[in-house]
Every structure is written in C-alpha cells, then in structure tokens.
C-alpha cells in the first residue's frame with residue numbers, strides 16, 4: 001500500500017520528490033452538485049471532497065488543462081452537451097487514438113472518476129474484502145492499459161461505450177459497478193453511463209433505433225412518476241445487455257498505442273454467431289432490475 005501512495009495514479013510511475021494530490025471530483029463541481037456526503041460504492045459513506053489520489057504535478061495539471069477544465073465548461077450547458085454527444089454517437093471509431101470529440105473528453109473524465117474512486121478506496125479502506133475487490137480492479141491489465149493510454153496522449157481511457165440520457169429529475173446520482181465494470185453519473189437532467197473498457201461491444205449492439213427506443217422507455221417512466229429512478233432503468237438495461245453479449249473485450253499493446261481487438265472476429269457468420277439470446281436477456285433484465293429495486297409500471 002505504501003508503494004501505491006508514491007505511485008502516480010495517472011501514469012503509474014513512481015513519484016520521486018514532491019507529490020501532489022488529485023481531487024477525483026473537483027471541488028468546484030462538488031459544490032454545484034451538492035454531493036459532498038454520499039455513498040460511493042454502496043459499502044460506506046464517503047466524503048467526496050476528501051477523495052484524492054497521488055499524482056505527479058505534471059500529470060495532475062496536464063489532466064486539468066487537457067480534460068477537466070473542458071468538461072467543466074461543457075457542464076455549464078447541459079442541453080448543448082446532450083445534443084453534442086448524441087450527434088457523435090453514430091460513429092464507432094475503428095482506429096483509436098488522440099481524439100478531440102466531446103465523447104472522448106467525457107469518457108476520459110468519467111473513466112478517471114471510476115478508477116480514482118477504487119484507487120482511493122484501495123489505499124484507505126480497512127475492509128479486507130472490499131480491499132481485495134479494489135485491488136483486482138487497480139491491478140488489472142485494463143487499468144495498466146488505461147494508464148499507458150494516458151501516457152501516449154490518448155486520454156485516460158480504453159475504448160468504452162458512452163451513453164447519455166435526459167430525465168426530468170434533477171437529483172445527483174453516482175453509481176459504480178464492479179462487474180460488468182460500469183459507471184453512472186447523473187448531473188442535473190443528464191445521466192452519463194459508461195461501459196468501462198467494453199471495447200465498444202455494447203455500442204455495437206445498442207445503437208440507432210434500439211437506443212432511441214430505450215430513451216423513449218426511460219422518458220415514459222420518467223413522465224409517469226417523477227420519483228421513479230428512470231436513469232437506473234437505463235443502467236439496468238445496459239448492464240443486462242452486457243451480461244448477455246457472447247464476446248469479451250480484447251486489447252493489445254502496440255507501437256505507442258493500445259489497439260482495440262474487441263470488434264474483430266475470425267468467424268464467417270458473426271451476426272449469427274454473436275447474436276444475443278433474447279430469452280437470456282429477458283431473464284437477466286428481470287434479475288438486474290430486481291437488484292436495483294426497480295419495479296416497472
């Protein structure tokens with residue numbers, strides 16, 4: 001654990017000399033969101049203002065100017081952000097590299113919060129069981145690739161499907177899920193759901209008309225009852241789908257870049273071979289929504 005305290009969260013290298021502490025959620029945003037004291041992981045109460053991880057000052061300030069400041073600017077106008085993200089969602093980047101899209105900036109930011117929360121918990125938790133879960137995430141190959149990706153200038157992320165939903169409720173929410181690794185952040189009327197390191201597999205199934213239908217379903221539940229956690233319904237649907245995708249994400253490390261192999265295949269009939277079993281999806285959906293305590297009207 002001592003080593004981790006001297007290891008940079010962003011680039012995973014040892015910090016010689018002076019270290020800085022990176023706020024996982026910037027204070028300026030915390031005030032605005034009013035989420036200083038809430039449950040992060042379902043395990044314990046966390047004061048977000050205290051959630052900080054060790055970093056090189058260059059990595060720390062680089063992240064601030066390259067990503068965080070731009071995210072905070074986008075969050076000033078949620079309606080435009082929603083439209084921008086929607087307009088980008090048709091494309092599925094085959095080549096993955098430095099990317100100036102709003103999707104890439106938001107993805108990097110959400111990915112940083114997700115991993116940052118587990119990194120912080122790994123350093124600070126007293127709970128053995130929880131520590132081993134956090135450790136499995138922070139010592140995973142995916143997290144190593146995420147750090148490499150940041151060093152290569154490709155953002156603190158691996159290819160991850162990002163979804164955005166709009167609801168009427170203005171309550172803030174933040175949910176981390178270990179398996180399948182997912183992150184939900186609801187800021188005002190916008191809900192972001194990131195399928196962490198899924199290699200765009202989810203986006204490959206849930207897009208276009210299917211996604212429009214899911215948005216309509218979320219909106220209908222939202223209008224039926226403003227207290228209904230419709231953003232959790234969206235998360236439940238996405239998690240159920242991911243559990244039923246008969247393919248696993250795959251990445252390899254190449255020349256100063258991480259290559260996404262998740263969408264490539266050797267089979268002759270991929271559409272059939274990788275099709276979703278609808279009965280399984282129905283059953284999984286019921287299980288997931290039950291876990292979330294969601295009952296549909």
Ligand SMILES: [Zn+2]
Nearest residue numbers: 008011056059
């Ligand atoms: Zn660093």
